[in-house]
Amino acid sequence: MxxxxxxxxxxxxxxxxxxxxxxxxxxxxxxxxxxxxxxxxxxxxxxxxxxxxxxxxxxxxxxxxxxxxxxxxxxxxxxxxxxxxxxxxxxxxxxxxxxxxxxxxxxxxxxxxxxxxxxxxxxxxxxxxxxxxxxxxxxNRTVRRRGARPGDLLCVTGTIGDGALGLVARQAERDPATAPGWLAALGEDHRRHLVDRYLKPQPRVALARAVARHASAAMDVSDGLVGDLAKMMAASGTGAMVDAGTVPLSLAAAAAIATDPALRIRALTGGDDYEILLACPPARLSSLQADAGAVAVPLAVIGEVTGSGSVTWSLDGQPLTFGSERFEHF
Amino acid sequence: MxxxxxxxxxxxxxxxxxxxxxxxxxxxxxxxxxxxxxxxxxxxxxxxxxxxxxxxxxxxxxxxxxxxxxxxxxxxxxxxxxxxxxxxxxxxxxxxxxxxxxxxxxxxxxxxxxxxxxxxxxxxxxxxxxxxxxxxxxxNRTVRRRGARPGDLLCVTGTIGDGALGLVARQAERDPATAPGWLAALGEDHRRHLVDRYLKPQPRVALARAVARHASAAMDVSDGLVGDLAKMMAASGTGAMVDAGTVPLSLAAAAAIATDPALRIRALTGGDDYEILLACPPARLSSLQADAGAVAVPLAVIGEVTGSGSVTWSLDGQPLTFGSERFEHF
The missing domain is CATH 3.30.1330.10 (PurM-like, N-terminal domain)
Structure with a gap:
């Protein structure tokens, strides 16, 4: 033609x-x-x-x-x-x-x-x-990374890690030789879910007005929750305590992590989530939850902003560290 | 490093x-x-x-x-x-x-x-x-391509053709084997002028307010005066009559054309001028000229908008045609 x-x-x-x-x-x-x-x-x-x-x-x-x-x-x-x-x-x-x-x-x-x-x-x-x-x-109000205050609660929308695991699943679709063992152990529905989350991000546009109304700080999670949270806390001059066990996972991601526990790190540090990470004063949480519910956006509290300069993660009461693994397009 | x-x-x-x-x-x-x-x-x-x-x-x-x-x-x-x-x-x-x-x-x-x-x-x-x-x-008023009316005068700022000839001169700087005869015949000052016009366009930012105040239609000349005028007239549903002899040329371009008259076509159809082409109701011309003078932007009248559907060019009273020569990055 x-x-x-x-x-x-x-x-x-x-x-x-x-x-x-x-x-x-x-x-x-x-x-x-x-x-x-x-x-x-x-x-x-x-x-x-x-x-x-x-x-x-x-x-x-x-x-x-x-x-x-x-x-x-x-x-x-x-x-x-x-x-x-x-x-x-x-x-x-x-x-x-x-x-x-x-x-x-x-x-x-x-x-x-x-x-x-x-x-x-x-x-x-x-x-x-x-x-x-x-x-x-x-x-109505532009929410910045830098507005978090000690005592604010940290929340994320949806589920974390599907994009990073979906990238692996998408690569395996194109080149089956790259498929890791955990992927082969997943059911087809779970594989499909992960690939779709990688290929078709669902931006949380519906939550925008609630973010403007309630959040003290926010950013989208595109380069991995761990790295993006660190950026938001650095911009705010704050630290944070986060319980990795409260970070919401899809059934597919949970199944993958059950097969290979090391994937939890990949889920938390990988990119392409396109969920919203936000800080919210405790007095505003119930209003935020109500607004999120009204637009059917799942929202989970994963931790708290602290006055310290560092972000500490835990899992089952034990410290969780991430080394330098971080997804970076650049 | x-x-x-x-x-x-x-x-x-x-x-x-x-x-x-x-x-x-x-x-x-x-x-x-x-x-x-x-x-x-x-x-x-x-x-x-x-x-x-x-x-x-x-x-x-x-x-x-x-x-x-x-x-x-x-x-x-x-x-x-x-x-x-x-x-x-x-x-x-x-x-x-x-x-x-x-x-x-x-x-x-x-x-x-x-x-x-x-x-x-x-x-x-x-x-x-x-x-x-x-x-x-x-x-204050966004001026579109589509606002020209029959009877409006067509004006251009600065000089036309330096960018297109400057591209040739810049190519010759990089690879002297590509230098055409007319370029060798130019003095160094003229060559430098053309290269500078290609490398360092001078957007007519100073004229913006006058354009908003007086022009019925306008666009910048980036893909060649002939093609860009044709686009503006097509968008306006008008035609135009233009005297190529009134299109302003730099001393360098005039010297090049004196050596090789075919370069006039290149000057009129080449790109990278970054001058402004505009249509102006006759009653506004003197105000436009005064405003242009106040910001030291040269402005020349080159023709008139007509009710016909076509753009006709002349030179020394003879019709001038351009074939399909047109600069297109795409």
Whole structure:
């Protein structure tokens, strides 16, 4: 099939997604961000084929994940989606079919999250497919990493570790020789759950308003709970005590850890969770729990902020240490 | 020299540039865009080594150009800079020295244009150095491509064609075997002028407010005057009559064209001008000229918007046609 020019490509695949008046149908060099109340919060995450996703991941999921990791950042700041920009660097072997599936996946997510495409840039790259998403959100109060105070309770949404274990499961799908023993021991449902959590993160957009209302500090868990908590406490000038036994696990992750207890460390230090870690004053916990319940987002208390400068983890009353294992894309 | 981690790299090279309160010192996952009056205009341009710039271009100029091409888009929409995000994809061979010079060049421009660094993302890419700049501006009135009306006068700032001829001159600096005859015939001052115009675009930020005040339609000239004018007229549903003899040329470009008259076509269709093309109702021309004069931006009238659907060019009273020659990065 003939590959369209840049303008034709934009008109065909992306102009239909640019439903905001400020995008001007993607016929201009710039967009006007829709006006609104509260802080305008912005975040930007790049995603490179072979680094942040597998080149043969389904294109619709590649688009969705590139958007969702940004929406996860916004939600953790208390911001609901207001729009996005797409930087698309197409590799030499790009195909119309691939782009069609990519645009369909993006369209479904933009619609689901109420996040119009405002603009972007499309170029060819003499390297791997490169995505650069900029996402905007509105927050009544922007919640920072640095606001935690001693005595605050530490909470996380959902379950931790599925993304990191799902990466292993996804690698094994592509190359069965890489499958570790614990994976073979898992049932197919559990394997599928882990792969899906890796490929299809579920940003906690629904919790954004509750974060803005109640959290003293928050961030999304993308580089591993242990490392991200350490960053949040460092930014706040605080420490923390965390009981690893209270960190929520999915049935799949729990089954994997039952088979290979060392995987608990992987679950706690791995990345790609896209859950929200937050600190909350004790007096606000019940209101936060009620708000989370109202939007059906599971929330667990895992520890407490302390005045010390260090984060200490325990499991079954014993100290838990992590060495230097940490997931880092960079 | 040891290469720092992502966090250390950000703290060392980029946190000092994040002077806006909303950037929170680049210690968070998201930024708050400074509030302000008027439309918040946003644009995004990617720049890839080997595609949009030469890998051995001076790093400070690579940074400056990546920012300036975005500020040029904003200025043409009537918007003055309000901040920027930097997506930085470092190739495997990146060095601390390169990044240091890159950050210094960026810092100088952020300061000169009053455009604080708000945030971004830093990743490693298994491909060429990749930049993705998102720039924000404020406009009292956002000027679109689509607002031109029959009878409006067409104007351009500065001089046209230096960027396209400068690309040839820059290529010849790197590989003298590529130097065409006309370049050898130019004096060194003229060659230097052309190379500088290619490496160091001068976005017409100073004219932004006048564009917002007077222009019915505008865009920056980045893909060649002929093609960009055709786009603006198509978006406006209008045609145009343009006298190529009135398109302003630098002394260097005029000398090159005197040596090789075919270069006029290259000058009119080449890219990288980063001047502003605008349409202006005749009754507003003198006010526009006064405002442009007040900020020392040269402005020339080159033609008129017509009710026809086509753009016709003439030179010395004869029709001028361009075939399909058009500069396209994509």
């Amino acid at each position: 003939t590959r369209p020019s840049e303008d034709a490509l934009i008109a065909r695949f992306f102009a239909p997604l640019a439903t905001s008046a400020g995008a001007d149908g993607l016929t201009d060099d710039a967009a006007v961000i829709p006006p609104g109340e509260g802080d305008l919060v912005v975040t930007k995450d790049m995603a490179i084929a072979g680094v942040h996703f597998f080149p043969d991941d389904p294109p619709g999921l590649v688009a969705a994940k590139a958007l969702r990791v940004n929406l996860s950042d916004l939600a953790a700041k208390g911001a609901v989606p207001a729009g996005m920009l797409l930087g698309l660097g197409l590799a030499a072997d790009w195909s119309v079919d691939w782009l069609d599936a990519f645009a369909k996946g993006l369209a479904a997510d933009l619609d689901a999250y109420g996040c119009p495409l405002l603009g972007g840039d499309t170029v060819k790259v003499p390297g791997p497919l490169t995505l650069s998403v900029t996402a905007f959100g509105r927050a | 040891t290469r720092p981690s992502e966090d250390a790299l950000i703290a060392r090279f980029f946190a000092p540039l994040a002077t806006s309160a909303g950037a929170d010192g680049l210690t968070d996952d998201a930024a708050v865009i400074p509030p302000g009056e008027g439309d918040l205009v946003v644009t995004k341009d990617m720049a890839i080594a080997g595609v949009h710039f030469f890998p051995d271009d001076p790093p400070g100029l690579v940074a400056a150009k990546a920012l300036r091409v975005n500020l040029s888009d904003l200025a043409a929409k009537g918007a003055v800079p309000a901040g920027m995000l930097l997506g930085l994809g470092l190739a495997a061979d990146w060095s601390v020295d390169w990044l240091d010079a890159f950050a210094k060049g960026l810092a100088a421009d952020l300061d000169a244009y009053g455009c604080p660094l708000l945030g971004g993302d830093t990743v490693k890419v298994p491909g060429p150095l990749t930049l993705s700049v998102t720039a924000f501006g404020r406009a």
